[in-house]
Amino acid sequence: MIGLVIVSHSEDLARATVELAMQMAQGAQPPVRIAAGAEGGFGTDAAAIAAAIDELADTTGVLVMTDLGSAAISTELALDLRESAQPVRISDGPLVEGTTAALVRAATGGTLDEVAAEAADALAAKRREDETESARSEPAPASDSASADARLVNPLGVHSRPAAVLARAAGGYDADVRIRNLTTDRGPVNAASLVGLLSLAAARDHVLRIEATGPDAPTAVEELRRRIEEGLGEPQEWSEDDQAG
Incomplete structure (x- = not known):
């Protein structure tokens, strides 16, 4: 599994970022280390970053x-100081959104390239529809294939938490799973991508089409259809207090 190292000038910011991201990755969670605050203050320390990377030596990548910007400079120096040999990538994605997207993708068994791509494109869900082409991709050529439509029942649509549930479920199958928002004609996107799912801007009562190819395609489609129609772990009716929160 891919590990993450969070480098920040502020330890409080780093810990809050990890806490938020961990709430999105249910079940097995990727290993995460924090290297933040130089000598207990504000700043970054290349030696501390190198040590954090070395603690993840048994991962398939970091x-x-x-x-x-200076945090990235410290990290580049840390790569010369570390003792471990696993591949390491420094992301240019946003700290909070990138960490969340990367952690969810890592939890589904994504490769270092896939996890890094999620982090780099983590702001795609905030862009206008005509700017989200990078979050879209076409399904692979059909082999074993299946598809189904499901109506979204979540009162607040597919926000970060249900998107993470859906991504984790999709990543557990030997299949290339894509989801399209038929109501708004957005997608298809990789169902294991938190960024891609958020870019669908799926609201309550929108119809989502699930398409999959690969050995587990029928099972994956049926499972995701069921999860979507059951609310992805969220209640279908919310009180005023729930909506305010």
């Missing part, structure tokens, strides 16, 4: 998320 993605380093940074906040300000």
Whole structure:
């Protein structure tokens, strides 16, 4: 599994970022280390970053998320100081959104390239529809294939938490799973991608089409259809207090 190192000038910011991201990755969680605050203050320390990377020596790769530009410079120095040999990538994605997207993708068994791509494109869900082409991709040529439509029942649509549930479920199958929002004609996107799912801008009562190819395609489609129609772990009716929160 891919590990993450969070490099920030502020330890409080780093810990809050990890806490938020961990709430999105249910079940097995990728290993995460924090290297933040130089000598207990504000700043970054290349030696501490190198040590954090070395603690993840038994992973298949490490993605380093940074906040300000000098944090990336410290990380580049840390690569010369580390003792471990696993591949390491320094992300240029946003710290909070990138960490969340990367952690969810890593939890589904994504490769270092896939996890890094999620982090780099983590702001795609905030862009206008005509700017989200990078989050879209066409399904692979059909082999074993299946498809189904499901109506979204979540009162607040597919926001970060249900998107993470859906991504984790999709990543557990030997199949290339894509989802399209038929109501708004957005997609298809990789169902294991948190960024892609958020870019669908799926609201309550929108109809989502699930398409899959690969050995587990029928099982994956049926499972995701069921999860969507059951609310992806969220209640179908919300109180005023729930909506305010």
